[in-house]
Amino acid sequence: MNDELDIELTSRYPVVYPPISNSGLHGFECGSGWFHLLDATGCLIQRRMDAAKSEPFVAHQIKEKFGELRVYYSHGDAYVSAVIDVIEGLSGRFCEICGDRGEIHEDQGWLSTRCARHLGTSAGKTVQREGQEAPQTGASPLHSPSIADVIDSALSLFGGNPTHVIGWYTRQAHALGGIAPVDLLNHPAGRAQLLRLIGQIEHGVYT
Structure with missing residues:
Protein backbone atom coordinates (compact mmCIF):
# COMPACT_ATOMS: atom_id res chain seq x y z
CA MET A 1 0.00 0.00 0.00
CA ASN A 2 1.32 3.45 -0.79
CA ASP A 3 2.41 5.64 2.12
CA GLU A 4 -0.38 8.21 1.66
CA LEU A 5 -3.14 5.64 2.10
CA ASP A 6 -1.25 3.89 4.91
CA ILE A 7 -1.05 7.14 6.87
CA GLU A 8 -4.71 7.85 6.10
CA LEU A 9 -5.75 4.60 7.79
CA THR A 10 -3.46 5.04 10.81
CA SER A 11 -4.70 8.61 11.31
CA ARG A 12 -8.35 7.55 11.17
CA TYR A 13 -7.95 4.46 13.35
CA PRO A 14 -4.75 4.84 15.41
CA VAL A 15 -5.81 2.19 17.94
CA VAL A 16 -6.92 -0.35 15.34
CA TYR A 17 -3.95 0.33 13.02
CA PRO A 18 -1.22 1.78 15.26
CA PRO A 19 1.75 3.41 13.53
CA ILE A 20 4.87 1.35 14.06
CA SER A 21 7.43 4.06 13.42
CA ASN A 22 7.93 7.82 13.66
CA SER A 23 6.93 8.02 10.00
CA GLY A 24 3.30 7.39 11.01
CA LEU A 25 3.10 4.24 8.89
CA HIS A 26 1.47 1.00 10.03
CA GLY A 27 3.17 -0.98 7.29
CA PHE A 28 0.33 -2.65 5.38
CA GLU A 29 1.80 -5.48 3.33
CA CYS A 30 -0.77 -5.42 0.54
CA GLY A 31 -1.75 -3.35 -2.47
CA SER A 32 -3.63 -0.05 -2.36
CA GLY A 33 -6.67 -1.62 -4.01
CA TRP A 34 -7.74 -3.09 -0.68
CA PHE A 35 -7.81 0.30 1.04
CA HIS A 36 -11.62 0.40 0.94
CA LEU A 37 -11.87 -2.98 2.70
CA LEU A 38 -9.38 -1.99 5.40
CA ASP A 39 -11.16 1.34 5.82
CA ALA A 40 -14.46 -0.47 6.42
CA THR A 41 -12.72 -2.86 8.83
CA GLY A 42 -11.24 -0.01 10.86
CA CYS A 43 -14.57 1.80 10.95
CA LEU A 44 -16.55 -1.22 12.17
CA ILE A 45 -13.99 -2.28 14.77
CA GLN A 46 -13.67 1.27 16.09
CA ARG A 47 -17.48 1.52 16.37
CA ARG A 48 -17.51 -1.77 18.26
CA MET A 49 -14.81 -0.71 20.69
CA ASP A 50 -16.55 2.62 21.32
CA ALA A 51 -19.92 0.96 21.93
CA ALA A 52 -18.79 -2.05 23.95
CA LYS A 53 -15.92 -0.35 25.80
CA SER A 54 -14.01 -3.54 25.18
CA GLU A 55 -10.28 -4.18 25.35
CA PRO A 56 -8.62 -2.41 22.43
CA PHE A 57 -8.22 -4.44 19.26
CA VAL A 58 -4.73 -4.19 17.81
CA ALA A 59 -3.71 -5.27 14.31
CA HIS A 60 -0.17 -6.69 14.36
CA GLN A 61 0.24 -7.59 10.70
CA ILE A 62 -1.93 -7.08 7.62
CA LYS A 63 -0.74 -8.72 4.43
CA GLU A 64 -1.66 -10.52 1.24
CA LYS A 65 -1.48 -14.29 1.47
CA PHE A 66 -2.58 -16.77 -1.22
CA GLY A 67 -4.24 -13.94 -3.12
CA GLU A 68 -6.40 -12.73 -0.24
CA LEU A 69 -6.15 -10.29 2.65
CA ARG A 70 -5.00 -11.62 6.02
CA VAL A 71 -5.30 -9.74 9.31
CA TYR A 72 -3.30 -10.92 12.34
CA TYR A 73 -4.46 -9.29 15.54
CA SER A 74 -4.99 -9.54 19.28
CA HIS A 75 -8.15 -9.01 21.32
CA GLY A 76 -11.57 -8.45 19.82
CA ASP A 77 -14.88 -10.22 20.42
CA ALA A 78 -17.01 -12.46 18.18
CA TYR A 79 -18.29 -9.47 16.20
CA VAL A 80 -14.75 -8.27 15.46
CA SER A 81 -13.74 -11.78 14.40
CA ALA A 82 -16.76 -11.94 12.07
CA VAL A 83 -15.92 -8.58 10.50
CA ILE A 84 -12.38 -9.72 9.75
CA ASP A 85 -13.57 -13.06 8.35
CA VAL A 86 -15.97 -11.25 6.00
CA ILE A 87 -13.36 -8.73 4.84
CA GLU A 88 -10.81 -11.47 4.24
CA GLY A 89 -13.38 -13.54 2.39
CA LEU A 90 -14.45 -10.67 0.14
CA SER A 91 -10.89 -9.50 -0.63
CA GLY A 92 -10.54 -12.20 -3.29
CA ARG A 93 -13.23 -10.39 -5.30
CA PHE A 94 -11.40 -7.05 -5.55
CA CYS A 95 -8.22 -6.27 -7.47
CA GLU A 96 -5.40 -5.76 -5.00
CA ILE A 97 -3.93 -3.11 -7.30
CA CYS A 98 -6.87 -0.79 -8.07
CA GLY A 99 -9.86 -2.03 -6.04
CA ASP A 100 -12.04 -2.83 -9.06
CA ARG A 101 -13.78 -6.20 -9.28
CA GLY A 102 -11.25 -8.96 -9.70
CA GLU A 103 -10.71 -12.66 -9.32
CA ILE A 104 -7.97 -14.86 -7.89
CA HIS A 105 -5.51 -15.90 -10.60
CA GLU A 106 -2.55 -18.29 -10.54
CA ASP A 107 0.69 -17.40 -12.29
CA GLN A 108 3.58 -19.83 -12.01
CA GLY A 109 2.32 -21.08 -8.67
CA TRP A 110 1.63 -17.61 -7.23
CA LEU A 111 -1.93 -16.57 -6.38
CA SER A 112 -3.07 -12.97 -6.68
CA THR A 113 -6.36 -11.11 -7.02
CA ARG A 114 -6.41 -8.95 -10.13
CA CYS A 115 -8.83 -7.32 -12.53
CA ALA A 116 -8.32 -7.90 -16.25
CA ARG A 117 -6.30 -4.69 -16.61
CA HIS A 118 -3.77 -5.60 -13.94
CA LEU A 119 -3.04 -9.24 -14.62
CA GLY A 120 0.69 -9.69 -14.14
CA THR A 121 1.10 -6.39 -12.27
CA SER A 122 3.01 -6.47 -8.99
CA ALA A 123 1.27 -5.07 -5.91
CA GLY A 124 4.40 -3.06 -5.24
CA LYS A 125 3.84 -0.96 -8.36
CA THR A 126 2.03 2.34 -7.82
CA VAL A 127 -1.14 2.44 -9.91
CA GLN A 128 -3.84 5.09 -9.96
CA ARG A 129 -6.95 3.73 -8.28
CA GLU A 130 -9.64 4.14 -10.91
CA GLY A 131 -13.34 3.38 -10.86
CA GLN A 132 -13.90 4.14 -7.17
CA GLU A 133 -15.04 7.21 -5.29
CA ALA A 134 -12.62 8.99 -3.00
CA PRO A 135 -11.82 6.93 0.12
CA GLN A 136 -14.32 7.56 2.90
CA THR A 137 -15.86 5.82 5.88
CA GLY A 138 -18.96 7.82 6.63
CA ALA A 139 -21.89 8.92 4.50
CA SER A 140 -21.27 11.13 1.50
CA PRO A 141 -22.96 14.53 1.08
CA LEU A 142 -25.75 12.62 -0.64
CA HIS A 143 -26.08 10.36 2.41
CA SER A 144 -24.85 7.31 0.58
CA PRO A 145 -24.19 4.36 2.89
CA SER A 146 -20.57 3.31 3.36
Missing part, protein backbone atom coordinates in the same frame (compact mmCIF):
# COMPACT_ATOMS: atom_id res chain seq x y z
CA ILE A 147 -19.15 -0.14 2.77
CA ALA A 148 -18.97 -0.50 6.55
CA ASP A 149 -22.71 0.19 6.83
CA VAL A 150 -23.61 -2.46 4.27
CA ILE A 151 -21.33 -5.11 5.79
CA ASP A 152 -22.65 -4.38 9.28
CA SER A 153 -26.25 -4.72 8.06
CA ALA A 154 -25.47 -8.05 6.39
CA LEU A 155 -23.86 -9.35 9.59
CA SER A 156 -26.98 -8.34 11.50
CA LEU A 157 -29.20 -10.06 8.93
CA PHE A 158 -27.31 -13.34 9.20
CA GLY A 159 -26.85 -13.34 12.97
CA GLY A 160 -23.15 -12.51 12.84
CA ASN A 161 -22.31 -15.61 10.79
CA PRO A 162 -19.47 -14.61 8.42
CA THR A 163 -19.80 -17.72 6.24
CA HIS A 164 -23.43 -16.88 5.47
CA VAL A 165 -22.56 -13.23 4.82
CA ILE A 166 -19.77 -14.11 2.38
CA GLY A 167 -22.02 -16.64 0.66
CA TRP A 168 -24.79 -14.06 0.25
CA TYR A 169 -22.44 -11.42 -1.11
CA THR A 170 -20.82 -13.70 -3.66
CA ARG A 171 -23.89 -15.53 -5.02
CA GLN A 172 -25.94 -14.12 -7.86
CA ALA A 173 -29.17 -12.62 -6.53
CA HIS A 174 -32.46 -12.87 -8.42
CA ALA A 175 -33.61 -9.66 -6.73
CA LEU A 176 -30.60 -7.87 -8.27
CA GLY A 177 -31.19 -9.17 -11.77
CA GLY A 178 -28.64 -11.95 -11.47
CA ILE A 179 -25.89 -9.69 -10.11
CA ALA A 180 -23.93 -10.77 -7.03
CA PRO A 181 -24.17 -8.22 -4.17
CA VAL A 182 -20.37 -7.94 -4.05
CA ASP A 183 -20.48 -6.36 -7.51
CA LEU A 184 -22.35 -3.36 -6.07
CA LEU A 185 -20.15 -2.65 -3.05
CA ASN A 186 -17.85 -0.17 -4.80
CA HIS A 187 -20.64 2.15 -5.91
CA PRO A 188 -22.75 4.50 -3.71
CA ALA A 189 -25.99 3.74 -5.56
CA GLY A 190 -25.23 0.03 -5.39
CA ARG A 191 -24.70 0.15 -1.62
CA ALA A 192 -28.00 1.95 -1.18
CA GLN A 193 -29.65 -0.78 -3.25
CA LEU A 194 -28.06 -3.46 -1.06
CA LEU A 195 -29.34 -1.83 2.12
CA ARG A 196 -32.84 -1.74 0.67
CA LEU A 197 -32.59 -5.41 -0.27
CA ILE A 198 -31.36 -6.37 3.20
CA GLY A 199 -34.29 -4.46 4.71
CA GLN A 200 -36.72 -6.30 2.44
CA ILE A 201 -35.26 -9.67 3.41
CA GLU A 202 -35.52 -8.76 7.10
CA HIS A 203 -39.23 -8.04 6.57
CA GLY A 204 -39.86 -11.14 4.47
CA VAL A 205 -40.09 -9.34 1.11
CA TYR A 206 -38.06 -11.20 -1.51
CA THR A 207 -39.06 -9.49 -4.77
Whole structure:
Protein backbone atom coordinates (compact mmCIF):
# COMPACT_ATOMS: atom_id res chain seq x y z
CA MET A 1 0.00 0.00 0.00
CA ASN A 2 1.32 3.45 -0.79
CA ASP A 3 2.41 5.64 2.12
CA GLU A 4 -0.38 8.21 1.66
CA LEU A 5 -3.14 5.64 2.10
CA ASP A 6 -1.25 3.89 4.91
CA ILE A 7 -1.05 7.14 6.87
CA GLU A 8 -4.71 7.85 6.10
CA LEU A 9 -5.75 4.60 7.79
CA THR A 10 -3.46 5.04 10.81
CA SER A 11 -4.70 8.61 11.31
CA ARG A 12 -8.35 7.55 11.17
CA TYR A 13 -7.95 4.46 13.35
CA PRO A 14 -4.75 4.84 15.41
CA VAL A 15 -5.81 2.19 17.94
CA VAL A 16 -6.92 -0.35 15.34
CA TYR A 17 -3.95 0.33 13.02
CA PRO A 18 -1.22 1.78 15.26
CA PRO A 19 1.75 3.41 13.53
CA ILE A 20 4.87 1.35 14.06
CA SER A 21 7.43 4.06 13.42
CA ASN A 22 7.93 7.82 13.66
CA SER A 23 6.93 8.02 10.00
CA GLY A 24 3.30 7.39 11.01
CA LEU A 25 3.10 4.24 8.89
CA HIS A 26 1.47 1.00 10.03
CA GLY A 27 3.17 -0.98 7.29
CA PHE A 28 0.33 -2.65 5.38
CA GLU A 29 1.80 -5.48 3.33
CA CYS A 30 -0.77 -5.42 0.54
CA GLY A 31 -1.75 -3.35 -2.47
CA SER A 32 -3.63 -0.05 -2.36
CA GLY A 33 -6.67 -1.62 -4.01
CA TRP A 34 -7.74 -3.09 -0.68
CA PHE A 35 -7.81 0.30 1.04
CA HIS A 36 -11.62 0.40 0.94
CA LEU A 37 -11.87 -2.98 2.70
CA LEU A 38 -9.38 -1.99 5.40
CA ASP A 39 -11.16 1.34 5.82
CA ALA A 40 -14.46 -0.47 6.42
CA THR A 41 -12.72 -2.86 8.83
CA GLY A 42 -11.24 -0.01 10.86
CA CYS A 43 -14.57 1.80 10.95
CA LEU A 44 -16.55 -1.22 12.17
CA ILE A 45 -13.99 -2.28 14.77
CA GLN A 46 -13.67 1.27 16.09
CA ARG A 47 -17.48 1.52 16.37
CA ARG A 48 -17.51 -1.77 18.26
CA MET A 49 -14.81 -0.71 20.69
CA ASP A 50 -16.55 2.62 21.32
CA ALA A 51 -19.92 0.96 21.93
CA ALA A 52 -18.79 -2.05 23.95
CA LYS A 53 -15.92 -0.35 25.80
CA SER A 54 -14.01 -3.54 25.18
CA GLU A 55 -10.28 -4.18 25.35
CA PRO A 56 -8.62 -2.41 22.43
CA PHE A 57 -8.22 -4.44 19.26
CA VAL A 58 -4.73 -4.19 17.81
CA ALA A 59 -3.71 -5.27 14.31
CA HIS A 60 -0.17 -6.69 14.36
CA GLN A 61 0.24 -7.59 10.70
CA ILE A 62 -1.93 -7.08 7.62
CA LYS A 63 -0.74 -8.72 4.43
CA GLU A 64 -1.66 -10.52 1.24
CA LYS A 65 -1.48 -14.29 1.47
CA PHE A 66 -2.58 -16.77 -1.22
CA GLY A 67 -4.24 -13.94 -3.12
CA GLU A 68 -6.40 -12.73 -0.24
CA LEU A 69 -6.15 -10.29 2.65
CA ARG A 70 -5.00 -11.62 6.02
CA VAL A 71 -5.30 -9.74 9.31
CA TYR A 72 -3.30 -10.92 12.34
CA TYR A 73 -4.46 -9.29 15.54
CA SER A 74 -4.99 -9.54 19.28
CA HIS A 75 -8.15 -9.01 21.32
CA GLY A 76 -11.57 -8.45 19.82
CA ASP A 77 -14.88 -10.22 20.42
CA ALA A 78 -17.01 -12.46 18.18
CA TYR A 79 -18.29 -9.47 16.20
CA VAL A 80 -14.75 -8.27 15.46
CA SER A 81 -13.74 -11.78 14.40
CA ALA A 82 -16.76 -11.94 12.07
CA VAL A 83 -15.92 -8.58 10.50
CA ILE A 84 -12.38 -9.72 9.75
CA ASP A 85 -13.57 -13.06 8.35
CA VAL A 86 -15.97 -11.25 6.00
CA ILE A 87 -13.36 -8.73 4.84
CA GLU A 88 -10.81 -11.47 4.24
CA GLY A 89 -13.38 -13.54 2.39
CA LEU A 90 -14.45 -10.67 0.14
CA SER A 91 -10.89 -9.50 -0.63
CA GLY A 92 -10.54 -12.20 -3.29
CA ARG A 93 -13.23 -10.39 -5.30
CA PHE A 94 -11.40 -7.05 -5.55
CA CYS A 95 -8.22 -6.27 -7.47
CA GLU A 96 -5.40 -5.76 -5.00
CA ILE A 97 -3.93 -3.11 -7.30
CA CYS A 98 -6.87 -0.79 -8.07
CA GLY A 99 -9.86 -2.03 -6.04
CA ASP A 100 -12.04 -2.83 -9.06
CA ARG A 101 -13.78 -6.20 -9.28
CA GLY A 102 -11.25 -8.96 -9.70
CA GLU A 103 -10.71 -12.66 -9.32
CA ILE A 104 -7.97 -14.86 -7.89
CA HIS A 105 -5.51 -15.90 -10.60
CA GLU A 106 -2.55 -18.29 -10.54
CA ASP A 107 0.69 -17.40 -12.29
CA GLN A 108 3.58 -19.83 -12.01
CA GLY A 109 2.32 -21.08 -8.67
CA TRP A 110 1.63 -17.61 -7.23
CA LEU A 111 -1.93 -16.57 -6.38
CA SER A 112 -3.07 -12.97 -6.68
CA THR A 113 -6.36 -11.11 -7.02
CA ARG A 114 -6.41 -8.95 -10.13
CA CYS A 115 -8.83 -7.32 -12.53
CA ALA A 116 -8.32 -7.90 -16.25
CA ARG A 117 -6.30 -4.69 -16.61
CA HIS A 118 -3.77 -5.60 -13.94
CA LEU A 119 -3.04 -9.24 -14.62
CA GLY A 120 0.69 -9.69 -14.14
CA THR A 121 1.10 -6.39 -12.27
CA SER A 122 3.01 -6.47 -8.99
CA ALA A 123 1.27 -5.07 -5.91
CA GLY A 124 4.40 -3.06 -5.24
CA LYS A 125 3.84 -0.96 -8.36
CA THR A 126 2.03 2.34 -7.82
CA VAL A 127 -1.14 2.44 -9.91
CA GLN A 128 -3.84 5.09 -9.96
CA ARG A 129 -6.95 3.73 -8.28
CA GLU A 130 -9.64 4.14 -10.91
CA GLY A 131 -13.34 3.38 -10.86
CA GLN A 132 -13.90 4.14 -7.17
CA GLU A 133 -15.04 7.21 -5.29
CA ALA A 134 -12.62 8.99 -3.00
CA PRO A 135 -11.82 6.93 0.12
CA GLN A 136 -14.32 7.56 2.90
CA THR A 137 -15.86 5.82 5.88
CA GLY A 138 -18.96 7.82 6.63
CA ALA A 139 -21.89 8.92 4.50
CA SER A 140 -21.27 11.13 1.50
CA PRO A 141 -22.96 14.53 1.08
CA LEU A 142 -25.75 12.62 -0.64
CA HIS A 143 -26.08 10.36 2.41
CA SER A 144 -24.85 7.31 0.58
CA PRO A 145 -24.19 4.36 2.89
CA SER A 146 -20.57 3.31 3.36
CA ILE A 147 -19.15 -0.14 2.77
CA ALA A 148 -18.97 -0.50 6.55
CA ASP A 149 -22.71 0.19 6.83
CA VAL A 150 -23.61 -2.46 4.27
CA ILE A 151 -21.33 -5.11 5.79
CA ASP A 152 -22.65 -4.38 9.28
CA SER A 153 -26.25 -4.72 8.06
CA ALA A 154 -25.47 -8.05 6.39
CA LEU A 155 -23.86 -9.35 9.59
CA SER A 156 -26.98 -8.34 11.50
CA LEU A 157 -29.20 -10.06 8.93
CA PHE A 158 -27.31 -13.34 9.20
CA GLY A 159 -26.85 -13.34 12.97
CA GLY A 160 -23.15 -12.51 12.84
CA ASN A 161 -22.31 -15.61 10.79
CA PRO A 162 -19.47 -14.61 8.42
CA THR A 163 -19.80 -17.72 6.24
CA HIS A 164 -23.43 -16.88 5.47
CA VAL A 165 -22.56 -13.23 4.82
CA ILE A 166 -19.77 -14.11 2.38
CA GLY A 167 -22.02 -16.64 0.66
CA TRP A 168 -24.79 -14.06 0.25
CA TYR A 169 -22.44 -11.42 -1.11
CA THR A 170 -20.82 -13.70 -3.66
CA ARG A 171 -23.89 -15.53 -5.02
CA GLN A 172 -25.94 -14.12 -7.86
CA ALA A 173 -29.17 -12.62 -6.53
CA HIS A 174 -32.46 -12.87 -8.42
CA ALA A 175 -33.61 -9.66 -6.73
CA LEU A 176 -30.60 -7.87 -8.27
CA GLY A 177 -31.19 -9.17 -11.77
CA GLY A 178 -28.64 -11.95 -11.47
CA ILE A 179 -25.89 -9.69 -10.11
CA ALA A 180 -23.93 -10.77 -7.03
CA PRO A 181 -24.17 -8.22 -4.17
CA VAL A 182 -20.37 -7.94 -4.05
CA ASP A 183 -20.48 -6.36 -7.51
CA LEU A 184 -22.35 -3.36 -6.07
CA LEU A 185 -20.15 -2.65 -3.05
CA ASN A 186 -17.85 -0.17 -4.80
CA HIS A 187 -20.64 2.15 -5.91
CA PRO A 188 -22.75 4.50 -3.71
CA ALA A 189 -25.99 3.74 -5.56
CA GLY A 190 -25.23 0.03 -5.39
CA ARG A 191 -24.70 0.15 -1.62
CA ALA A 192 -28.00 1.95 -1.18
CA GLN A 193 -29.65 -0.78 -3.25
CA LEU A 194 -28.06 -3.46 -1.06
CA LEU A 195 -29.34 -1.83 2.12
CA ARG A 196 -32.84 -1.74 0.67
CA LEU A 197 -32.59 -5.41 -0.27
CA ILE A 198 -31.36 -6.37 3.20
CA GLY A 199 -34.29 -4.46 4.71
CA GLN A 200 -36.72 -6.30 2.44
CA ILE A 201 -35.26 -9.67 3.41
CA GLU A 202 -35.52 -8.76 7.10
CA HIS A 203 -39.23 -8.04 6.57
CA GLY A 204 -39.86 -11.14 4.47
CA VAL A 205 -40.09 -9.34 1.11
CA TYR A 206 -38.06 -11.20 -1.51
CA THR A 207 -39.06 -9.49 -4.77
